Amino acid sequence: MIELQSLTKRYGATTVVDAVSMTVERGTVAAIVGTSGSGKSTLLRMINRLIEPSAGTVRIDGRDTAGVPGHMLRREIGYVIQGHGLFPHRTVADNIGTVPGLLGWERARIAARVDELLALFQLDPGLYRGQFPHQLSGGQQQRVGVARALAAGPSVLLMDEPFGALDPIIRDKAQADLLAIQRRFGTTVVIVTHDMDEAFRLGSRIGVMTGGRLLQFASPTELLTRPADPFVERLTGTADRALRLLSLTTAASLVEPGSGECTVPAGATLREVLSELLWHRAGAATVLDESARPLGRVTMERLCAHGRPG
Amino acid sequence: MRGLAFAARSLAVLLLAAFLLVPQRFAPLFEPFTEYGAPPIYDQGSLLGLAVAHLLLVFAATALSALVAVGLAVFVTRPSGAEFLPLSRTLVNIGQTFPPVAVLAIAVPLVGFGLVPTLIALFAYGLLPIFENTVAGLRSCPPAVLEAATGMGLDRRQRLYTVELPLALPLLLEGIRLSLVVNIGTATLGSTVAAKGLGEVIIAGLLSNNTAFILQGALVTGLLAILLYDAMGGLERRILGALNVGGGA
Numbered sequence: 001m002i003e004l005q006s007l008t009k010r011y012g013a014t015t016v017v018d019a020v021s022m023t024v025e026r027g028t029v030a031a032i033v034g035t036s037g038s039g040k041s042t043l044l045r046m047i048n049r050l051i052e053p054s055a056g057t058v059r060i061d062g063r064d065t066a067g068v069p070g071h072m073l074r075r076e077i078g079y080v081i082q083g084h085g086l087f088p089h090r091t092v093a094d095n096i097g098t099v100p101g102l103l104g105w106e107r108a109r110i111a112a113r114v115d116e117l118l119a120l121f122q123l124d125p126g127l128y129r130g131q132f133p134h135q136l137s138g139g140q141q142q143r144v145g146v147a148r149a150l151a152a153g154p155s156v157l158l159m160d161e162p163f164g165a166l167d168p169i170i171r172d173k174a175q176a177d178l179l180a181i182q183r184r185f186g187t188t189v190v191i192v193t194h195d196m197d198e199a200f201r202l203g204s205r206i207g208v209m210t211g212g213r214l215l216q217f218a219s220p221t222e223l224l225t226r227p228a229d230p231f232v233e234r235l236t237g238t239a240d241r242a243l244r245l246l247s248l249t250t251a252a253s254l255v256e257p258g259s260g261e262c263t264v265p266a267g268a269t270l271r272e273v274l275s276e277l278l279w280h281r282a283g284a285a286t287v288l289d290e291s292a293r294p295l296g297r298v299t300m301e302r303l304c305a306h307g308r309p310g
Numbered sequence: 311m312r313g314l315a316f317a318a319r320s321l322a323v324l325l326l327a328a329f330l331l332v333p334q335r336f337a338p339l340f341e342p343f344t345e346y347g348a349p350p351i352y353d354q355g356s357l358l359g360l361a362v363a364h365l366l367l368v369f370a371a372t373a374l375s376a377l378v379a380v381g382l383a384v385f386v387t388r389p390s391g392a393e394f395l396p397l398s399r400t401l402v403n404i405g406q407t408f409p410p411v412a413v414l415a416i417a418v419p420l421v422g423f424g425l426v427p428t429l430i431a432l433f434a435y436g437l438l439p440i441f442e443n444t445v446a447g448l449r450s451c452p453p454a455v456l457e458a459a460t461g462m463g464l465d466r467r468q469r470l471y472t473v474e475l476p477l478a479l480p481l482l483l484e485g486i487r488l489s490l491v492v493n494i495g496t497a498t499l500g501s502t503v504a505a506k507g508l509g510e511v512i513i514a515g516l517l518s519n520n521t522a523f524i525l526q527g528a529l530v531t532g533l534l535a536i537l538l539y540d541a542m543g544g545l546e547r548r549i550l551g552a553l554n555v556g557g558g559a
C-alpha cells in the first residue's frame with residue numbers, strides 16, 4: 001500500500017507537484033495520466049525519493065519513507081522507465097540480478113531467480129541469460145527491464161511510461177504480461193502514462209493530474225460517469241466514453257442462457273463483443289469458455305444497457 | 311591486410327630489438343652519416359638502458375597524469391563539482407599549451423636538474439587528452455541507464471564504478487594512449503636537464519655534429535612511439551572486450 005499525504009515539490013517559486021494526497025491499495029494498479037509537464041514523473045519519483053519532496057509524506061506499507069536512506073529505499077521498490085535503461089555492458093542475467101546482488105543474495109539464489117523471471121517473461125533462460133541488451137529486440141529489452149525491476153520481489157513497482165517506445169502490437173502484449181505478473185505477485189503498481197487506453201486497460205484506479213494537482217483519483221467507471229472536473233472529462237474524451245465503459249467489462253459478466261449468431265471468448269470486453277455483433281449483423285453472440293464450450297449468450301439489448309450505467 | 315599489418319609490426323619489433331641489443335651490427339648503415347672517422351653508433355652509454363629509462367619515465371608521467379586527470383574528470387562531472395569544470399578545463403589546457411621546454415626552464419630552479427622537472431613537464435603535458443576524453447566518456451553515458459542505476463538503488467560510488475567508468479572506459483583509454491604517445495616524443499627534451507633518456511643520443515649528436523647519432527635517437531624514439539601506440543590499441547581491445555564495452559562484445 002502506498003499512501004501519499006500532501007506531497008509537494010517546489011523548484012524555487014514554481015510548484016511542480018501541489019499537495020497531492022492519494023492511497024494506492026495493496027495489490028492494485030494506479031494509473032496516472034495528465035498532460036505533459038503536469039508533474040506525473042515528479043510525483044512518481046518522489047515515491048522512491050529519486051526526487052526529495054519539498055513537503056508531505058510518503059508511506060509504503062505503513063512506513064514513512066523519509067526515515068530510510070534513499071538508495072536503500074530504492075532497492076525495495078521496482079522502477080521501470082521508458083527506454084528500459086538496461087546496462088549495455090552487462091548480460092541479461094547480470095542486469096536482472098542487479099538488485100539481488102546489491103542486497104547480498106547468494107549467487108545460486110540470484111541465478112535461480114533470474115531463470116525464473118526469464119521464463120515468466122517467455123524468454124528461454126538458456127538462450128537469453130548470457131546475451132547482451134543490444135542483441136535483443138525492443139520488446140525483449142523492455143521485458144528484461146520489467147524483470148529486472150521485479151528481481152528482488154518488491155511489493156511496489158513504479159513505472160514511468162514504460163511502454164511508450166513500443167509499437168502497438170508489442171505494447172498490447174507487454175500490458176497483458178504486466179497485468180498477469182502483477183496479479184501473480186500481488187504487486188502494488190503506480191504507472192505513469194499519457195496513453196488513455198493504457199490507463200483504462202491497466203488501472204484499477206486512475207489519477208488525473210494537471211498543473212501539479214491531482215484532480216481526481218477514482219475507478220475507471222467513476223472517472224467516466226462522474227468526472228470531478230471538466231478537465232477530466234476533456235482528457236478522457238467524451239466522443240467514445242460509452243465504448244470505453246464497455247471495454248471495462250467482460251462478456252462473461254453479461255451472460256444469459258441461450259445462444260447467438262456469432263461467438264466471442266468469455267474474456268472479450270463488451271466493446272469487442274459489440275464490434276463482433278456489428279460485424280456479423282447479429283443480435284446476440286454465443287460466449288465460449290477457454291475450452292470453447294458455450295456458456296450462454298450476450299444480447300445486443302443487454303449490451304446497450306451497459307453503455308451508460310446508473 | 312591483417313597479415314600485412316602483422317608482418318609490419320613484427321618487423322618493427324625485431325628491428326628495434328636488434329638495434330638496441332647489438333647496435334654495432336648496424337654500423338655500416340650509419341657510416342655514411344659520419345665525418346672524419348667519428349663513431350657511427352652511439353657509444354656514450356647503452357642504447358637499451360636509455361630506451362628503458364625513457365619508457366619508464368614516460369610511463370610514470372602518464373600514470374600520474376591519468377590519476378589526476380581521471381580524478382578531476384570524475385569530480386567535475388559530479389553535481390557537487392560541476393562548477394569547477396571551467397576552471398579545471400583552463401588548468402589542463404594551460405598544461406598542454408605551455409611549452410614543455412618552458413616548464414623545464416621554470417621547474418629546474420625550483421626542483422633541480424634530472425628526473426623530477428622532466429616528470430613535471432610530461433605530467434602537465436599529458437593531462438589534457440586524458441581529462442577531456444574522460445569527461446566526454448562520462449557524459450556519453452545514456453541518461454536512461456544512469457536513471458535506472460540510481461532508481462534501482464545503486465549509491466553514487468556503485469554507480470560510478472559499475473556503470474559510469476566502465477562505459478567511459480573506451481574514451482578514457484584512448485586519452486591515455488594519446489598522452490603516452492605524445493610524451494614518448496616530448497620526453498626527449500628531458501635530456502636537456504639531465505634526465506636519462508633517448509634525448510641524450512640526439513643531444514650528443516647535436517653537440518658533436520654527428521648526424522648518425524641524431525638519426526639513431528630519432529628513429530628509436532619514433533619506433534617506440536609507433537609500437538606503443540599499436541600495443542595500446544591491442545590492450546584496449548582486450549580490456550574492453552573483457553568488460554563488454556565500446557564494441558568489445
Ligand SMILES: Nc1ncnc2c1ncn2[C@@H]1O[C@H](COP(=O)(O)OP(=O)(O)O)[C@@H](O)[C@H]1O
Pocket residue numbers: 011016034035036037038039040041042043
Ligand atoms: N529540476 C527541475 N527544476 C525546475 N523545474 C523542473 C525540474 N524538473 C521538472 N521541472 C518542471 O516540472 C514540471 C513537471 O515535470 P514532470 O514531472 O516531468 O512532468 P510530466 O512527467 O507530467 O510530463 C515541468 O513543467 C518541468 O519543466
Ligand SMILES: [Mg+2]
Pocket residue numbers: 040041042
Ligand atoms: Mg514524465
